[in-house]
Amino acid sequence: MAIRLTNNNIDDVFFSIAGNNAGWRTSDGRDDELYLYNGSSIIQLTRNNSNDDTFQGISDRYVLWESDTGRPFNEFFLSDGRIRRTVQLTNNNKQEYFGADDGAIAVGTLPGKWYCWLLWFFK
Numbered sequence: 001m002a003i004r005l006t007n008n009n010i011d012d013v014f015f016s017i018a019g020n021n022a023g024w025r026t027s028d029g030r031d032d033e034l035y036l037y038n039g040s041s042i043i044q045l046t047r048n049n050s051n052d053d054t055f056q057g058i059s060d061r062y063v064l065w066e067s068d069t070g071r072p073f074n075e076f077f078l079s080d081g082r083i084r085r086t087v088q089l090t091n092n093n094k095q096e097y098f099g100a101d102d103g104a105i106a107v108g109t110l111p112g113k114w115y116c117w118l119l120w121f122f123k
Helices: none
Strands: 013-018 021-027 032-036 042-044 053-057 064-067 075-079 085-087 098-101 105-108 118-123
Touching: 013 053, 032 105, 064 118, 075 098
Parallel strands: none
Antiparallel strands: 013 021, 021 032, 032 042, 053 064, 064 075, 075 085, 098 105, 105 118
């Protein structure tokens, strides 16, 4: 069975799929925003002025994305996709690198010549 998720004349791009979740990016006329279909409803994940919202990982439970917050580097955000709770994982002026798997998120920061890994686990 196919379910139509969008009905507009704007390109819906950079989609990501895992389990019953499907995420995509589309324009709201001013900038790009991220959306998630969680198997039962469509949730708008971002409401900001950033054209740099980008999905980085999606699983059957979590969505990880990065967003331009006006700082030199983007910041990472996580949503559970169900109760519409979003957590900002990073809040600094560092370049971050990520790894995501179902139930685990790892974000590494390069503060100097050594990596300092920050690790979050979600169950």
